[in-house]
Amino acid sequence: MSALVFAVPSKGRLMEQTAEFLARSGLKLRKTGHDRGYRGAIEDVAGVEVAFVSASEIVAELNRGHAHLGVTGEDLVRENIANAADRVTFLKPLGFGRADVVVAVPKCWIDVSEVADIAAAAMAFRREHGRPFRVATKYVNITRRFFSSRGFADYRIVESLGATEGTPAAGTADIIVDITTTGATLAANGLKILEDGVILKSEANLVASKTAAWPEETKKTCERLLARLGISAATA
Amino acid sequence: MSPPPPANFEALADQSRTLLSVFIAGGHEAVSPPIIQPAGVFLDVLGEALRGRTYVFSDLDGEELCLRPDLTVPTCRLYLERHPQADRPAHYCYNGPAFRYQPAGADASHPREFRQAGIEAFGATDREDADARTLTLVLLALQQSGLRSSKLRIGDLGLFAALLEGTEMPERWRRRLRHQFWRPDAFRAELRRLTTNPARLSASLPRALIEALNLDDPAQAESLVAAELDKGSIEVFGVRSVTEITEGMLAIAADARAKPLQQSAAALIEDYLEVKAYADQAPARLRALIEKPQGRFAAAIDAFERRSALLNESGVKLSEVPFSGEFGRNVAYYSGFVFEVLALSLGAASPVAGGGRYDGLLRAVGAPRDVPAVGGAIHTERLLAVVGGKA
Numbered sequence: 044m045s046a047l048v049f050a051v052p053s054k055g056r057l058m059e060q061t062a063e064f065l066a067r068s069g070l071k072l073r074k075t076g077h078d079r080g081y082r083g084a085i086e087d088v089a090g091v092e093v094a095f096v097s098a099s100e101i102v103a104e105l106n107r108g109h110a111h112l113g114v115t116g117e118d119l120v121r122e123n124i125a126n127a128a129d130r131v132t133f134l135k136p137l138g139f140g141r142a143d144v145v146v147a148v149p150k151c152w153i154d155v156s157e158v159a160d161i162a163a164a165a166m167a168f169r170r171e172h173g174r175p176f177r178v179a180t181k182y183v184n185i186t187r188r189f190f191s192s193r194g195f196a197d198y199r200i201v202e203s204l205g206a207t208e209g210t211p212a213a214g215t216a217d218i219i220v221d222i223t224t225t226g227a228t229l230a231a232n233g234l235k236i237l238e239d240g241v242i243l244k245s246e247a248n249l250v251a252s253k254t255a256a257w258p259e260e261t262k263k264t265c266e267r268l269l270a271r272l273g274i275s276a277a278t279a
Numbered sequence: 280m281s282p283p284p285p286a287n288f289e290a291l292a293d294q295s296r297t298l299l300s301v302f303i304a305g306g307h308e309a310v311s312p313p314i315i316q317p318a319g320v321f322l323d324v325l326g327e328a329l330r331g332r333t334y335v336f337s338d339l340d341g342e343e344l345c346l347r348p349d350l351t352v353p354t355c356r357l358y359l360e361r362h363p364q365a366d367r368p369a370h371y372c373y374n375g376p377a378f379r380y381q382p383a384g385a386d387a388s389h390p391r392e393f394r395q396a397g398i399e400a401f402g403a404t405d406r407e408d409a410d411a412r413t414l415t416l417v418l419l420a421l422q423q424s425g426l427r428s429s430k431l432r433i434g435d436l437g438l439f440a441a442l443l444e445g446t447e448m449p450e451r452w453r454r455r456l457r458h459q460f461w462r463p464d465a466f467r468a469e470l471r472r473l474t475t476n477p478a479r480l481s482a483s484l485p486r487a488l489i490e491a492l493n494l495d496d497p498a499q500a501e502s503l504v505a506a507e508l509d510k511g512s513i514e515v516f517g518v519r520s521v522t523e524i525t526e527g528m529l530a531i532a533a534d535a536r537a538k539p540l541q542q543s544a545a546a547l548i549e550d551y552l553e554v555k556a557y558a559d560q561a562p563a564r565l566r567a568l569i570e571k572p573q574g575r576f577a578a579a580i581d582a583f584e585r586r587s588a589l590l591n592e593s594g595v596k597l598s599e600v601p602f603s604g605e606f607g608r609n610v611a612y613y614s615g616f617v618f619e620v621l622a623l624s625l626g627a628a629s630p631v632a633g634g635g636r637y638d639g640l641l642r643a644v645g646a647p648r649d650v651p652a653v654g655g656a657i658h659t660e661r662l663l664a665v666v667g668g669k670a
Contacts, residue, residue, distance in 0.1 A: 125382075151508055151515045154527030156483040164519075164527050166458055171523060174323060187327055194465030196326040196611075197458070199319075211517045233514050238481050 045256075046092040047264040050104050050113035053081060053095035057247060060139040061114045068272050088271060090264035099123070105131050108254035111261060112268075118144050118222060118245035122182050132251045135274050140247030142222040144182055146189075146240035147229050149211050157239050158193045161218065165197045168217075179203040179216030182242075186220045189242045208232040249274070287663065291394060294424050294663055295374040298396040301420040302372035305412075307398045310371045312353035318345040321352060324643045325611065332380050346378035351637070351654055354399045355644045365646035368402035374659070388629040390660060396420070397634070397656030401641065407582055409653050410616040410636060411589035417632050417655040418595070421620060425666035429631065430621045431595070433558055434606030437615040437636070438565065441579035442551050445569075446544045448473070449537065451530050456548075461611045470548065473540040479531055492532040500532075501525040554604035558587055558597040586616060607635060614638045616653065622665040631665060632657040 051072065052058040062072050071086045072093060083093035096104060096113075102123045104110035114137065124130050148155050155164055165176050176198045180186050183200055190198065201216050208228055210216035222245070223229055226236060249272075251265075269275070299309055318335045334346040347353050350373050358369055374396040385391045398416060403409035421429065439460065443453050452473055459466040488507050492500045504525045508515060515521055547568060556564045562584050566572055572580060587597050607617030615636030622631045634655025641650040 149515075149517045149519070150511075150513050151517070151521075152519065152524060152527075153485055153488075153504070153507060153513075154524055154531055156481045157479075160479070160481070160527075162458070163455065163530065164523075166454055167523060167526055167530075168519065172518065175326070183330070187331060191328060194459065194462045194468070196328055196462070198327055199322050200327055200330070214518060217518055233516060238483055 045258045045261045046090055047112065047261050047268065048092050048094055048104075048110045048255075049085070049268070050094045050096045050101040050110035050115075051083075052098045052101065052114060054097070057098055057114070057140055058095070060137075060247070064114075064137055064139070065272075070271060085268070088264070088268050090260070091268060105250055105252040106254065108252050108256065111252055111255045111257070111265060113250050113252070114247055115250060116140050116142070116245050117248050118142065118182065118185070118243055120248070120250060121243060121245075122185050125184065130253055132253060134249045134251055134269070135272075137247045137249060140245075142224050142245050143241050144185055144220065144222050144243040144245060145229075145236045146242065147208070147219050147221065147223075147234040147236050148217075150233050150235045155237070157237055158190070158195055161237070162193075162195045162197070165195070169197060175199045176218050177201050177216040178218045178220060179207050179210040180220035181207065182220050185242060189220075208234060290663055291659060294659060294666075295394065295396055297424050298420045298657060298659070299372060299374050301423050302396075302398050302416065305370075305372075305398070305416040305419070307370040307372035307400075307416075310354065310357055310373055311375060312347070312350065312357045312373065314347055314376065315344050316347045316353055316356070318343040320356065320644060321345055321348065324352065324640065331382065334378050334380060348379050349377050350375060350395050350397060350656065351399065352640070352644060354654075355401075355641050355652070358399075358401050359641065359645050365402065365641055365648070365650045368400075370398070370400050372396075372398045387664065388625060388661060394659040395656045396659050397654060399652065399654035401650055401652050403651055403653070406615065406636065406651055406653070407586035407589060409651065410586050411593060413634060413653045413655050414590065414616075414618050415593040415595070417618075417620070417634065417657065420657065421632060421662065424662055426622065426631070426662060428623055430623065431600045432606060432619045432621065433600055433602050434604070434617045434635075435579070435583055435602075435615060436607050436613050436617060438576070438579045438583065438604070439551065440614070441575035442548065445572075445574050445576045446547065448540055448544065449533065451533070452477075452540065461608060463605075463608065470540075470545050474542055474545045475539060477537050477539055478535040484531065489528065489532045489535055492529060494529060494533055494536070497525065497529065500529055504528055552605045554602070556602055558600040558602045560598075561602040562587075610635075612637045612640045612643070618655070622661070624665055625661055629661055630658070631661045 051061050065072060072083055073086055074080055074083045076082055081095045083095060085091045085093060094110060098115050099119050101113040101115040102119045105113045106124050120127050155161055169175055178186060178198050179201050181204055186200060203210055207219050207221045209232060210219060303309060321329055333348045337343055354371055354373060376392055377395045378392050381389045381391050400409050400413055443456060455469055459469050485507060488503060491503055501522060505521055550568055554564055562580050565580050591597055607613050613635045617635030619630045620632040621627060632655060636653040638649050638651050641652055642648060
């Protein structure tokens with residue numbers, strides 16, 4: 044039998060909210076095997092194999108075709124899959140896990156309010172310091188695509204896997220690209236979001252893999268599951 | 280991902296011996312810079328976009344490295360290792376692998392691993408002579424390898440810089456146009472902004488402060504900027520100083536009060552970029568752009584003519600070589616003469632050789648000042664495919 048593999052966040056708020064989302068349609072996630080295992084099922088919908096995986100790993104599983112469906116943030120999909128439109132389908136935004144990916148600079152840069160201003164400041168900065176601006180981010184690909192689309196090229200990315208908003212004060216970066224929900228952490232660190240600096244309004248999405256094998260039986264299971272969730276199956 | 284097609288190593292090795300012997304006979308010392316290079320140098324010089332087509336990785340010490348995407352920057356670094364003051368001329372040649380990620384998938388004409396054979400000339404102060412010698416030697420090497428029919432195209436980015444220099448506008452606008460030159464869409468947008476409304480209008484810029492700044496008194500401006508920050512209890516931190524922020528504010532204030540760039544100036548720049556002529560006709564076309572060319576632009580046209588005469592002496596038929604004002608706009612480090620050799624069977628997207636002048640690159644890589652530099656490289660797999668070796 045070809046099970047429909049449904050990848051679900053394995054911990055934290057995302058896992059709870061995914062369970063709540065399913066519960067609103069009367070569906071219940073159940074772990075199979077022992078309590079600390081990573082496999083599960085959905086009661087009432089036969090043929091679904093639930094895989095509890097970390098949110099970023101879900102993107103990789105969908106991209107490789109190891110999972111048919113998954114719940115993950117759009118930011119992670121855009122960052123980790125270069126040609127996302129060829130590899131996955133966004134079926135439904137789920138209304139939780141909201142976060143904006145934004146460009147932020149020190150508030151004291153009162154001469155910089157848009158991306159175009161960064162480009163102007165970057166020229167003077169290079170003359171003065173002999174180097175380009177450093178941009179701290181974990182979103183290397185999203186940042187590169189965004190700045191490239193705005194004609195801004197003179198910067199250097201420094202990868203930052205945590206506490207990104209502290210890097211300008213620490214002097215390891217000049218600019219950051221990071222996620223924020225309320226902007227409070229950015230403000231507390233003396234940073235401001237550029238006027239045109241919201242790159243992506245991300246939230247958790249139900250995402251289908253285009254690279255997974257979709258035999259008839261799996262498709263049928265998927266349609267039944269989506270019908271229960273009130274989502275049109277035409278997109279899958 | 281499909282594996283790259285197997286290369287014909289023996290034929291390639293034969294060909295590289297021919298190419299190197301021509302380069303060495305031409306007075307270039309053979310060098311072999313490291314294949315693994317620090318990524319920082321490339322990213323700082325060529326920009327973050329490079330990451331999209333280069334194999335960048337970290338080693339176990341956390342150092343960011345790359346497989347060299349071409350041999351020019353590694354050869355510059357080798358020169359500076361030998362001559363940190365960049366104070367003597369050097370002529371190098373090389374033949375070795377370079378690596379590029381091919382986003383659209385690797386194929387025979389766009390392999391992710393390919394061999395480049397080329398020459399670089401550093402520190403030669405007679406620029407036109409060095410330009411002509413470089414191109415002549417590359418053409419000779421191609422010919423000795425059996426390339427019979429090819430098409431040469433040339434450009435000269437020094438002409439654009441000189442034209443801009445002679446056009447009346449604030450220096451900061453020139454800087455901005457030079458900076459955006461490599462991105463034609465952004466360049467056109469900037470030119471349109473300067474001719475229509477040069478003031479930057481974004482809502483969160485402090486209007487009152489901008490109006491209060493005295494453009495001729497940086498000290499007054501800096502104290503006003505400091506007071507503005509104080510008033511908002513805005514902490515100053517990071518590498519940019521209040522002086523630098525003030526410079527930024529002064530540029531905004533100057534733009535807010537500036538008269539737009541004259542339409543005729545923008546039209547001249549656009550007309551220049553659209554010039555297309557055979558190289559022997561180009562000087563006349565360029566002189567016709569302006570009523571009385573003088574200063575740097577006139578000097579740049581004279582230099583173009585002098586280089587053409589030298590090329591002519593070496594047997595390059597300039598009446599068959601297309602010149603375009605815009606040509607060379609795709610590699611951000613070129614600063615003067617640029618050229619490209621196309622093989623008829625491969626098409627414009629896959630030149631067999633190319634090169635040009637890059638007087639600013641050595642300084643960007645660490646030299647104490649700009650150093651005259653010109654070079655050219657041959658894509659050896661393509662050359663072999665064209666001359667019938669079936670790479």
